[in-house]
Amino acid sequence: MLDGGPAVIGAFHTPVRRQVFDQSLEEMIFEAARGALLDANLTIEDIDAVVLSTSDQVEGRVIESMVTNGAAGGVGRDVTTIASAGEHAFAYACLRILAGQARRILVVVWSKESEGTDPSHADRLSAEPFLLRPLGMTTPAAAGLQASAYCAKYALDPADVAAVRAARESAATAAVGTTPVSDGDAMVAWPLAVHDLPRGCDLAAAVVLAAPGEVTNAHTPAWVNGVGWISSSYELADRDLSTFAALEEAAVMALGDGRAHNVDLVEVQEISSIGSFAACEALGLAGPGLGATVAARGSATPDGAPVVNPSGGNLPANPGNAAGFMRLLSAAQQIRGNAGAVQLTPRPRSAVGAALNGFAGQSATVVLFTSDPEGVS
Template structure:
């Protein structure tokens, strides 16, 4: 990377089913809190990248009411409509351009209290075809994706239950997560109702309100803003075509392409060895092995073994989502941003009860669309290198 960029500050709201305040207040309190904690003001931010979605906010140009609360009044501001990892990429690229030295990236969504996430996803369907027919919806597509992977690699519903139980146990230790259960077992997951087989209610993401803010800085400014900059070593994104029937749903080609780009930029040749912790964005338990394998964290088709041997546990060989990930909370737009913040927490040793030992390098992943049509991957590290 020609110009190095670091995460120098981060904050997130409690993720909740109803955060109880209007969006601008949520954002003001979050960002002002972060500025105060860092000892900076909005004058220290050169460019603002907001991440929200018009449909989810119920109005066009959703950022209009977000600029002032986050301190962007009369400043340079832009918006990303997709996932938060893409917004962080966008912010990093703006700093790499040399035009800016600092960026504030803020993502938010009120999917718990303000809109219906599955309905919003219906509006991503092809309006003149799939939306007319009404055959597909988000959990149906996720169930089909789950079946494609599970049948190919002989994964059972019990393995899915183990994945979900692990994530809920992790989420119980994460004070920011919405849904957790300290003693969650595979049997507990199996006791929830089926939506579309093999997916049960507890395999699916909870509808979530939440926001996250991250401050980025160039190498020139980073060390003046924090003692512990977390360096963005590489990033990449990739998007598949829309039609599900054109894709092999048993793996994620675009997540693999995105990861390959990020790893090449970061100089990572063996992700399973070189990465200490992963925070990925999954909406359904069944997506975890698909994304992990695309990111090279586990071998292809290893979902059963990973679940049986607890390899993704906080103390496992390759800890995945110590935060509880998407089963603990899934605020659209903010989701990937929270993954980046969780990685920074892990690298800085600030993750409390969900801290993984000796984290130097972490990978964050974000997705958007049906069956993770669009994927973005970012490598973060304590080493400036």
């Protein structure tokens, strides 16, 4: 839990598209950075520091931050780059403000995987080269192993899997205009088919984080009242893949009791449809093996339990390195009342954004946003 944490006072993302062919990556980054500044009623001159997150191999630009620095507003400014994941850039920016190193930070994150002619092949570079890469370990294969381990431990109703797919698809269509894929039933990594796995898209996104003294009446802030992130072993064999231990631990760091059941909504990154059940369980929304009872809860909740992924989450629209960051941004935008077509009413007072990265959720980040700087009792 944070004392006097920063607030999101501006946010923007470029439209969700499978392939952006009429803008260069640098133009997308520029658009996102400018959009977030405009939303915060600021200009680049008001920014003390810029934090970026890149995924070099995907876009084919090594030490990408050197190339994209200018587009993100980094010229003449303190720029740092986080290579691990977009959500880590957000957490790092929070730390810098808490440490007094900056008053206003622009965080810019992106993914343009369509620039690679074979994104799946590039994904294999994520695997350790001696023992995993020769066997074809990839992000979808790891998600398949996670889903298979979950299914081996708990009885799974195919109707529950279909329900979470439908809920995510419907919400994302409303939120960002995605359309279902035509070959959804094609198997990728048993038990997961195309429509069970995150579908890539091109996107750049940015937020402006400000210290408490910089938040004015002109802003509608989403206060950061808790942040946690942790990594578990890279070795899949050293983890129980039927759960996300890192997500459980990050939730404890961010929320105290590790349970997101008292907030108004949860935006959580999902490695697959079946993976959404384990993610809900790790956030304390349901007991072991019972995640399916809450994962598809995308609308009204008469019992006061949180809505899960009202934006549709990352299954229909997964901008690689920015996928986790977008869960944080989406949660913050609900607090700010800026969630567009999927804005919840009444405006939420508390929201959790949760992100996973690495094979089968090796590491996790959890952020608690509130409408009140002191949090929600």
